[in-house]
Amino acid sequence: MDHYEITIVGAGLAGITAARRLIKQGRKNILLTDKGESVGGRLATRRIAGGCADHGAQFFTVRTDELEEEVQEWLKCGWIKRWFGDHYPRYTAVQGMSGFAKHLASDIRTSLHTKVVKIIENEGGYRIYSEDGAEWQSDKVLLTMPAPQIVELIKKSPLDVVEEEWKQIKDIYFEPTYVGIFQFKEQTKLPEDGHVDKGLAEGVERLVDHQKKGISSDVVVSVYMEAEWSRKHYGEDYVMSLIKEKLADYFDWNQALSEQLKRWRYAQARRVKRQPFIDLSGDGRLVVAGDAFLRLNDEAGRTRFESAYLSGKDAAAYLSW
Ligand SMILES: Cc1cc2nc3c(=O)[nH]c(=O)nc-3n(C[C@H](O)[C@H](O)[C@H](O)COP(=O)(O)OP(=O)(O)OC[C@H]3O[C@@H](n4cnc5c(N)ncnc54)[C@H](O)[C@@H]3O)c2cc1C
Known part of the structure; x- marks a missing residue:
């Protein structure tokens, strides 16, 4: 044994x-x-056609010297990069979060x-x-x-x-989170860095275009729903259509090549x-x-x-x- x-x-x-x-x-x-x-666990990346999408953590911030020291090493190794943000820079993985976990x-x-x-x-x-x-x-x-x-x-x-x-x-106590993952034929209207977390419809927390984020050759987008919304609709079978309805201003669904739904039962702890x-x-x-x-x-x-x-x-x- x-x-x-x-x-x-x-x-x-x-x-x-x-x-x-x-x-x-x-x-x-x-x-x-x-x-x-x-x-990797919640550091998760999914292959979508020729591209890929992070569908767990998108980035991380650093508040301690201990993590900062590691971050400097990981930057030198070329595993992570600075994505956006000045006060607390958002770091992300160069080959997707699960690729980063594999290196570690x-x-x-x-x-x-x-x-x-x-x-x-x-x-x-x-x-x-x-x-x-x-x-x-x-x-x-x-x-x-x-x-x-x-x-x-x-x-x-x-x-x-x-x-x-x-x-x-x-x-x-952990809250759930729904993440919609969509592949599009054409470029999205999202800003240059590929990240939006403001001015979104009720229940939508964040949008990420992975081609603009720099980790995907194809146009693949992750849509993060808020914890409260995800809890309210947990297990319902029309979640995908509700998500798409909320994003009609952002995406032309006729241009979508594929769609997938990831349901995290335990995404983040409330207590x-x-x-x-x-x-x-x-x-x-x-x-x-x-x-x-x-x-x-x-x-x-x-x-x-x-x-x-x-x-x-x-x-x-x-x-x-
Ligand atoms: C949708 C989403 C978005 C997020 N966004 C961000 C973000 O932008 N920035 C940020 O800093 N954080 C974010 N997070 C949080 C971050 O991903 C987590 O805090 C962190 O990755 C948790 O790591 P962990 O090791 O504690 O747990 P986990 O990553 O959950 O690892 C636990 C592991 O245990 C395994 N496991 C469970 N049961 C068993 C068993 N019985 N036997 C064997 N293995 C088992 C699971 O498969 C899993 O791999 C996000 C999380 C989610 C889900």
Whole structure:
């Protein structure tokens, strides 16, 4: 049976950052698992004909020196670029967000298509079970999925958890988000940088033209709906027509070549936790992190790229005691 020092569940930015930090500190026996077909989680890019579209995070901002230092390295590597904005510049990935996540995770032992469905505590640490029937042993575990998915997993796992910390995780609430992805025959009317987030119809949060953003050869647009709108219409089957109706002033739908809808069940946390990780076992062996776990002094106060990064980083420091 395989045995790891630390298993990290969730290969989004928090999990990848934690794994990178642990490896940097000399920990070699780390496994990063994800149920998806690639790393990145909500750093997600979809291929559309000859082009592509980011349909999770579009960009990120930087408020801490720690992330700023990494950003300078990533710029040198040519993985990211400055997109727009002066006060807090918006950085984005040169080859789409999931390509960027792949660069970050390239040196990490990763097991994809591996949905963890149960964890059992035993003498040596934890026995971890995946949906496809695999099992392995790990001394420590770091969970970095959106909090509701952590709750789902823990409920199926006979584990002794610290009651107070368990309550904190159950209290985190995530909102959904709908994203429409459209390919057009011709150029759009969007501004030169390809980004609009003002003056849009009620319920529409943001429009992004990926050709103008510089990551797609074809004209592909992502339309982000607001959390409240997405919650109100969650699961309805006419969501796509409602979105198109709202954008009649922006796009000529006769020019559309294809359309797709992405439904994020857990996009952003409305209720966050002011603590960068949670020690669920009480002795540093079962730890929870992710974008909803914010440092006490976090200025922005919301889930985002930087909160996922810092949470992963702080959890790694704690786990490597
Ligand atoms: C639509 C949308 C727009 C956004 N826009 C921005 C933006 O413009 N700027 C910004 O800064 N942030 C933005 N964000 C937020 C940002 O993407 C997230 O804060 C960040 O990527 C979260 O990283 P994470 O590692 O905490 O979680 P995730 O990226 O969600 O990673 C968790 C991973 O766990 C995996 N997983 C879940 N359950 C299991 C299981 N049982 N077993 C194995 N694996 C499992 C999932 O597949 C996933 O890959 C946006 C998010 C969305 C959805």
